[in-house]
Amino acid sequence: MRFTSPYLVLPLMTVLLCSCGGDDNNNTTHTEEPTAKPISLTILHTNDHHSYLEGQSYQLKLDYDAQVAGAESVRVDLGGFSRIASAIQEYRNDNTLVLNSGELNGTLYFSLFKGEPDFKVFNYLGLDAYEIGNHEFDEGDARLAELIDMAEFPIIAGNIHPTEASPLYGKDIKPYIIKEIDGEKVAVIGVLKVEKTRESSLVSDDVNFSDEIESVKEHIADVKQQGINKIIVLSHLGYDFDQQLASKVNDIDAIIGGDTHNVLDSTGEISDMGVHVDGAYPTLVANPEGRTVYIAQAWEYAKGLGRLNIEFDAEGYATQVKGNLELLVGNNYQVLDAESKWIDASTSQTQAIDNTIETLKTIRTIETDAQVENIIAPYKQQMEAFKLSELGTVSSTMPFTRIPTPFVNGAEPSGSYAAQVVADAFLQYLPKADVAIQNAGGVRAEFPQGPFTVADAYVILPFSNTVITLDLTGAEIVQVLNEALDYAQGISGSTGAFPYSSHLRYDVALNAPEGTGISNVEVKDKTTGEWQAIDLQATYTVATNSFTGLGKDGYLTFGVVREERPEAYEESDVAYVVPLLEYFRETLPAQELPALNWDEYCIKSVTDLAN
Known part of the structure; x- marks a missing residue:
């Protein structure tokens, strides 16, 4: 069951699931007729959650009381899909895409249930597109095929080609989707890192792969033939490879990435919290024509939500792009006492921490989503029982x-x-x-x-x-x-x-x-x-x-x-x-x-x- 936002009662966005094919010439520019009007697009995105469905304890520097030694260190309950769902429900409107660049496996939730709770949560979120990651193959082709049958959202990966011998043959894996937003069409193209998938998962030899860059070029040519000039790549290539892709291929407006778990931030706030930052959000790379491609990624383990806002002009070019990774926390904080032991924050300390968070752009407190909690609850109960078995x-x-x-x-x-x-x-x-x-x-x-x-x-x-x-x-x-x-x-x-x-x-x-x-x-x-x-x-x-x-x-x-x-x-x-x-x-x-x-x-x- 999906949650219903007030913005979604009369949805204006329509998914058009399209097949691949056509010309692989990617050296032309946006030459289509100008679109009727400029549009605003917001992309909400996650990546590399690795079956970390719940929030997790994490230490941040928040400097909530400059007069007290050690008051910069705070333990928070960070992330989890229950909080991510609440944020998506708050931010989502008719001009929003909700994207996930993939990656299962990593906790007992996957070890015991093999992706079932993950996909039930994603069904509830109503993802607009999910890119397959290499770890989706960790239980082999057959289990991934079962998960695809379970999905109520589009699954994309433009360079995966199952043969007839694979259980994945005939499954609904699309190279891209097309979304209609405010009367304009936006393409989302999927791509997966090939070598890592072959070497570090249990994908069978019955699945073929095509070159990452050539695959993206092929599908760009295809959507351009359909008159689409707003193109997002949902990538599971990694941050460095995303930058290579951006520098070698024309007509990509933005790359929403995953695989390498990078923290991207342009505010300076996240590094001040004690988290290592790998680059700017978004990271800017010039394509062969000199136009800017915007690259975003949202860390790992469902710790936060990426929120990228793109303004397109009437010709389909991105004219203004901004956003940030947002860390989502509960307000059940812990702080260090005089003996450097972690204790629950007092009422006054909680208020001081809340006040500090309110001044920051990249972190916020948010309530959990009851429906996600309900989806996870029976699996959590079984998992806790398993720990005693x-x-x-x-x-x-x-x-x-x-x-x-x-x-x-x-x-x-x-x-x-x-x-x-x-x-x-x-x-x-x-x-x-x-x-x-x-x-x-x-x-x-x-x-x-x-x-x-x-x-x-x-x-x-x-x-x-x-x-x-x-x-x-x-x-x-x-x-x-x-x-x-x-x-x-x-x-x-x-x-x-x-x-x-x-x-x-x-x-x-x-x-x-x-x-x-x-x-x-x-x-x-x-x-x-x-x-x-x-x-x-x-x-x-x-x-x-x-x-x-x-x-x-x-x-x-x-x-x-x-x-x-x-x-x-x-x-x-x-x-x-x-x-x-x-x-x-x-x-x-x-x-x-x-x-x-x-x-x-x-x-x-x-x-x-x-x-």
């Missing part, structure tokens, strides 16, 4: 001793079997990964022998990390393993840095000279199951958690590679605990975690050179 059994206790004690090759090994299990779960969950590395301290408890519950999994992995991948050479893998070992033994005292792995094994020498303690590294081939010496020149995809992926805990090479080769880094946006839950539910036979297989354990032997 039994996942399976553990045949023998998996300890979590951070730094292993000496043992010889072939003897019973020591160390964190628990960290090995977590690394195994990462590797099983991410089909792209060749190996996985997990820091010992990221695992906070043992796997106890006997029944294993979801609650146990959350005790073991309590952090709000996500799972990421990095493409590293064999030499860089050996280097980062040694960096972690050195950090675990160094003056930092961070024993939690010690590295455990899946599909990697190595000898460990404690108290060895820096950079030499881990040696004889071997890699297990995922296809053949054979172990062989790591190829120092070859490239491997490494799964790890987002904390070490930043270069934290001594994993310096991870941070360097991410900085110097950003294309080697990929954020799965999957919550830390989800791969472990899925490991028990879908990978382990009879949901039983067996005793450690010493041949598969990442540590072959441990010596201590100090003794």
